[in-house]
Ligand SMILES: Nc1ncnc2c1ncn2[C@@H]1O[C@H](COP(=O)(O)OP(=O)(O)OP(=O)(O)O)[C@@H](O)[C@H]1O
């Protein structure tokens with residue numbers, strides 16, 4: 001063995017496949033100096049499939065068990081993914097118990113994942129003219145075209161040859177050694193280019209020449225006009241550098257009517273203008289020229305800002321607890337402004353909401369071109385655009401939903417998590433099922449950045465950590481501009497009904513309030529909740545609802561078996577014949593609510609213009625924006641909506657908010673039901689009486705004595721928290737424990753049941769019976785023909801080896817899949833389920 005034996009390099013590659021590891025590939029020595037962690041590469045995986053992968057690590061340890069395949073291609077010089085991002089991916093994969101490929105899949109816009117496609121090219125040794133006699137006419141024409149085009153995608157061959165199935169023709173040509181099939185990679189991402197014009201550089205370098213141009217075109221009024229217009233837009237005489245970017249050609253022509261494209265064309269031909277292309281961001285900020293300085297803060301805001309700044313310095317994370325309409329956004333703006341001045345980056349996270357555009361419009365005015373946007377509703381090209389903008393330092397501020405946590409930040413200084421309590425920060429449908437708020441903390445840690453969690457109704461978790469002094473705490477207790485928090489009136493609809501003061505879903509109080517405020521030219525919002533459609537039982541006489549004895553959640557009514565069940569521990573009982581509370585026999589099942597609100601409101605208040613915003617009415621793209629704009633501009637008097645209208649809306653003219661049925665929120669079978677109810681009711685109420693106008697909230701309920709409603713009415717977060725945290729502790733729920741939910745799925749109900757039992761048994765054995773709840777069928781126990789069963793694992797938060805527990809869980813799941821009868825069973829894992 002030579003002393004100088006060459007060390008070969010290998011790369012660990014992340015591939016978008018559901019195998020929980022990275023894969024080792026061989027790096028051709030020719031690339032030794034070019035390979036970098038984070039680069040996109042092309043590799044073969046499995047049965048001749050080609051994938052885009054990301055280099056996670058470069059090393060010299062040749063695997064012993066197998067001979068690694070080579071990397072086929074380096075797809076870029078500068079890596080798309082930073083080492084910090086790879087660290088984040090690894091953390092997410094490990095914590096949320098999924099594969100790193102799962103993380104890559106959601107983190108990397110698919111425009112950066114290449115698709116391989118076969119192309120055809122002429123065989124380099126083949127001469128068409130020398131082989132005329134062996135070619136059919138059709139083949140001849142095809143090859144001539146190929147000669148001209150150089151390559152043709154295989155998928156286009158059929159139409160060129162006018163054959164349904166071109167396979168045989170292609171095979172024949174390959175046999176004749178006339179063509180080659182190659183794998184060529186198609187970049188999906190296409191930058192959007194814009195034609196621009198500017199003065200010819202020679203005229204800028206020597207302004208005497210430019211003066212001469214005026215003499216030349218003196219008699220051509222249109223051209224002279226164009227030149228003057230250009231110089232008024234681009235002050236070349238004052239600052240020759242301004243010519244470099246020029247102006248957009250189409251805008252130049254459009255804005256200077258009756259200037260014609262032809263005179264600009266002539267001037268370009270004559271060397272006065274020159275045309276060039278530039279890549280444009282897909283969301284050019286046309287209002288950038290209307291930029292404003294960030295608004296001056298009120299005294300209360302300033303005080304809060306100081307607390308935040310000190311808090312961030314001390315603890316790194318600060319909970320900004322500001323009542324609705326207090327102007328939290330303005331405080332964020334100040335802090336973000338500082339980040340921009342430092343030349344670093346800031347991330348402004350918002351929940352998955354329909355209202356991004358209202359906020360984005362507000363932010364653009366302050367931050368202009370350095371603001372980038374990232375949203376799940378974006379097209380893939382738009383995502384790639386933002387990705388590259390962050391990478392190249394064009395954007396210093398990103399406003400976006402949880403997916404923007406995965407952008408390639410290089411120098412992040414601040415993350416704002418606005419409406420931090422919002423449940424849409426948690427990804428639910430597919431792996432990785434990550435909680436954006438928590439990932440934000442990890443991302444911040446990687447960058448030594450600070451985090452602000454902002455809300456009028458903080459999540460129990462965050463408030464708990466603030467109480468424990470893990471987070472700094474900055475309260476803001478008054479609304480901006482002297483506005484008062486709205487007055488909340490609790491209306492007993494049970495009594496109203498008896499007194500015949502109800503019209504369908506509306507109490508007379510509500511109808512009257514809506515009527516009065518709209519008469520005066522103000523607006524109203526009516527909220528009908530979407531949650532809580534799972535049926536429950538309630539006593540008509542006293543409003544009692546059966547609850548689980550050990551879980552503090554309501555029991556859900558299962559219609560087929562006529563029984564009540566707890567969805568957390570599996571407790572069940574028969575539907576009682578009489579009310580346990582008052583003995584009444586009038587028990588009703590409260591089922592699916594109707595969405596008739598809009599219709600019936602129109603029958604009682606005939607002249608009102610009513611808009612509706614819910615999942616149905618907003619399914620079409622942009623329709624919610626239309627509804628919101630109509631409302632904002634006063635084309636609607638009343639907006640009826642579901643959860644969608646509760647988040648962050650800032651309408652100046654709304655005075656009345658009606659909550660049609662607050663009860664259902666409480667009776668959702670979820671240990672977070674009360675927390676969610678408090679948050680939702682407070683948020684909805686908070687839409688009333690902003691910007692100095694007094695507001696009223698009519699909260700309709702059949703259990704007016706429910707203490708939670710009183711707390712909402714008093715805007716009393718502190719007491720809500722006190723009671724709720726006690727219950728969490730008592731019943732061992734987060735933040736005192738960690739939950740992991742396993743969902744078992746198969747196409748047969750028996751199989752699901754058996755495999756869930758098997759899994760629960762093993763977990764009981766390994767982790768302890770007291771930590772395992774279930775298996776339990778969810779209310780919706782069949783989704784897309786798969787039967788579901790759930791196991792809930794409750795783990796202590798302290799003095800417990802979480803890593804070990806997770807590895808045991810993973811083991812149990814893997815073992816299950818290895819058992820023959822359970823081959824067709826799938827298990828999904830949700831860590832910290834929402
Ligand atoms: N310093 C300020 N100068 C001018 N206007 C302000 C200032 N602070 C707040 N406002 C205005 O007051 C209103 C409420 O502020 P904002 O929307 O930021 O409240 P918020 O705390 O985010 O409320 P919510 O939690 O209800 O969404 C907005 O219209 C905002 O423009």
Ligand SMILES: [Zn+2]
Pocket residue numbers: 548549550551552566567568569570571
């Ligand atoms: Zn229970």
